[in-house]
Amino acid sequence: MKFTAYTFGGQDVRIRPGRQRREWMNDTPRRFAYRCLPLSMANMHGWELVVQEPFDIVWDGSSEADGVQIIPVGQEEKQDKFSMGGVDVYGWFGSGIVTFYTRAILETPDDYNLWVTGAPNFFKAGIQPLSALVETDWMPYTFTMNWKVTRSEQRIRFEEGDPYCFFFPVPRGDVEKMDPQMRTLQEEPEMKCQHRKGKLQREFAQKVRAIKDVKDEQIENLHEIKPQGWYMKGEYPGGDKDFPDHQKTLDVSSFSDDKSTENGGR
Template structure:
């Protein structure tokens, strides 16, 4: 399948495969946050758009667009494609994404902030766009969460994260509740996992040498069931998201 990006400005959009690193995860002891595979994979799950210029933005608590002030590190960067602006009001900071995306029929684009990104004083807003037919651009918006709290974005920092999603995704699923013991194989594997986790946690608290050396259980990370058998054949510990290539002349 093809995902096509059409630039709408003379500058090439600063779009890249999503960065797997997060500063707060780097800062955890021994970077242990990366041991959580669901977190690590979510970080990589798509593409991200970066801001071309460093700036500081502040909201004074009002509802007018002018109630958000933006101070750029270099004044002339205000005119760069992808620079932020405040045109909606209500404490919203907007990044115009100067490109169109085209997905295959039946596929939307989910756009949000950097996965597992944390920013004090502001939060990303998420949207879903029908990019298989719409000839309209979309914006990435953030909303301030507190007045008079300056928010800093560095040049090259990710401000948007996007990936395709099927439009009929939820129509295809039939949510159902059931009793776990009605699925004997899953029940057995779950009980093995629960008992193993409790035992490992106990040994870790007691500073049992093997548990301390191992530090964390790696069965899910390795794609193994609690009994040691292989899980899904296509289990992933890393995503290989391809970059957008410039068209050949």
């Protein structure tokens, strides 16, 4: 499906596919955070708009628009608005809200909205991204990305390369088509069986490892009862079947200016 970014003439708007890696995930012991496949998949599930020059944000705690000041790195003079390439940053709304105005119009396919938010699992102390749902299949103008400062009188830095916006298309109305239901596990014998197999294997493996001075190689077939990796491999706990459409990564296309191709130049 065609997904187009229309930039205003001569503006350097930097968009890239979502990245799997996070610095804090790299710093976890043995990088164990990457063992959580849903976490990594969320990181890649869309596109990022990227900061081109480093700057600091300071909010004085007031509700006034000029209560938010931008300070380019290397300077001490505060600015009401900071421009870098294809984006302006300022405190338009007041109340500690920082606005990123990107000089690009994103056009989704018919009947697709755009979910606009901060990059998943990407954190900044003292500031929080605000999320929005935008009808970008008809809208002939750009949207703004907004962050809420939560700590006044503190310098909050955006480094070059930091994502300030993350977005992905969602079919309009799908959430309203859902028919939410509450049921007991006893009503689904197959799910109950798989759940019990997984629960028993986890409990047994934990008890075995709780025994002091016991090594994996000293216990015959211990690998068969290790619970780790079921979801990563798309397997059911019973080991009798798997999910054929399981995804372990995403191949998200870059925005391309090649007019001879569609689907992001893929």
